[in-house]
Amino acid sequence: MNDDSQNMLSAFMNVNLTSISHNYHKISTFVEPSICAATVKADAYGLGLEEVAITLQNSGCKYFFVTDLYEAIRLRNIFGSNDNVIYALNGLKPTMTNEYISYKITPVIGSTAELEEYRTNTDESALHSIALHFDTGFSRLGFEVNEISKLSINGLNIDLIMSHLSTAEDPQSSLPENQLNQLLKASKRFVGVKKTIANSAAIFRGKSFLLDMVRPGISLYCGYNEKGASTRLESAIELYAPIIQIKDIKAGSTIGYGASYRAVKDIRIALIEFGYADGLPWSLKSTNQQFGGQFYFDNAPTPILGRVSMDIVAIDVTGIKSDIKRGDFVEIIGSNQNIDTLAKNAGTISYEILTRLNSRVKKHYKYV
């Protein structure tokens, strides 16, 4: 049994690396002369760190943001000893300063505890660089702005100062502008040091957010065509799962766990080999009162019926005109349904769906 035959008989995700490269080029051009970094944390949002990082590197990217030291080491091992800069967003892991240095990884330091530990374990003359994270209103990682004047920074090689926005995608919120102003104030102590605040949403919010560097994530993978954005970004992902059985159900029968959906007429259902263990949210369940989302077969919508099981979900294929049989595939994400629609139906966000697709979902990388 070779790998190809497995791929043809299980759920799979297409990851179009050409689209990722396209998106990187579009965003890079849009933000010039700012540097376009890339956020590849959480295994490149679940798309595969190695393939995505190499694609971005080949597209000209030299700055990469990952979650923590361990992911940074994976990325360093992919890049080898080149000059790409790898930022570990979750800061300095206790007792591990030497690992950041030996793997040439830049910790994003955001607390006095980390900064003191870093100082204690490094030589003042070291050239190893760090980034500083300022909390400008997110109440997540980072120094408070009022701590900045007291920070002991002499002798440190500070490569970047950064902050992160809490409501960048909300045009009604003025928090992003407040956060930007806080970072600009903080930056006065760090003359000549690069500044970054923009995630994907902020890149298209306004030119003032671009600063020296932007660090898109989701827009590289799923596109992000906000009103007013002059770029045309592409979704790089498609998701398909196989039909393992088709059956006719009599009116009055209940479908799935909890018997929460009852067929009101004779219907035909398809059982799809894709459940919550694969990453399909359990919250996509449907009842007779509550639509739970749908897949597509041959461009026609096929609603989910009843609860999502661990390895299986049922869909309604009653109206399907074309031949449909065991072994055929249905579209979960593709030309008929983007990930945002799926996420909305599940009451969650696209990021959660992407990062929680299970290893049972085979990835097919596309290069054209």
Next chain:
Amino acid sequence: MNDDSQNMLSAFMNVNLTSISHNYHKISTFVEPSICAATVKADAYGLGLEEVAITLQNSGCKYFFVTDLYEAIRLRNIFGSNDNVIYALNGLKPTMTNEYISYKITPVIGSTAELEEYRTNTDESALHSIALHFDTGFSRLGFEVNEISKLSINGLNIDLIMSHLSTAEDPQSSLPENQLNQLLKASKRFVGVKKTIANSAAIFRGKSFLLDMVRPGISLYCGYNEKGASTRLESAIELYAPIIQIKDIKAGSTIGYGASYRAVKDIRIALIEFGYADGLPWSLKSTNQQFGGQFYFDNAPTPILGRVSMDIVAIDVTGIKSDIKRGDFVEIIGSNQNIDTLAKNAGTISYEILTRLNSRVKKHYKYV
């Protein structure tokens, strides 16, 4: 950097294999003289197929249910050529009949399409065994009961007939008893063939569900102490994640994405390195109006504040009397909070949480 040091600095799950063995023995004794099989599908509900299957085998289990052919092959490779029986619940994958035979895997066949393909690709004199799945009211996989009289079963080596219950945990539902009766009727054509219908909930619903074989899953891993059950089962899992920063937040500050939680007084928060990419449901988010769930530190509850991020979540540690610092761990599942409470707060089921914990969560197997 050795593996131990990684384990000490990232989220981890304890999997107590002794508890799984204990649970298997308790259930085996409870169901005697029925055979106690084990459901280890979806990587043993996310606990790790290899370690769990070997533990169950060492506890006397000889019958195992997995999701599909590929998982069955993994399990066969773990067991080697012994006599353990491996059932692939999702049936016969198209074009793969020979793989079931060569890896000694029993497909659970539930449609005429599968049965015909199996017949076409096997020698009538073959001793290779199959199981048959009957849909007795679940509207998921399996033959309809009215198809049974027409099934062409001559020459087949049928090892087991099975059905699956949709509402076994609901004492108000009479569906399980109806389903059981349907299976018993169907079984009349299969004299001398083993029958099974009971998942964990049905084992404790009534002795009539035990039949020749039971196939517990969740009760082996998380316990299942229903009223009236004379067994005392144990939870085999604990989940912990590290604090990466502690900070004091002023009244009026908002916390996390969407600025959805506002501190109403000065508080102290801890930032935990555990987000939805690790498997913490995004739906555990909290607002000022809506409690979102909590973790525990030193046996004290620490509520989640704001939205769950990809790699981080904030909790309230204002009231914590003990020392608390970066590098300490909080309990997500453990002696203070079981997985069912966590799942309930997230609006989901324990199974979804278990099966979607990411590979970033290190597993520590315990043998005592």
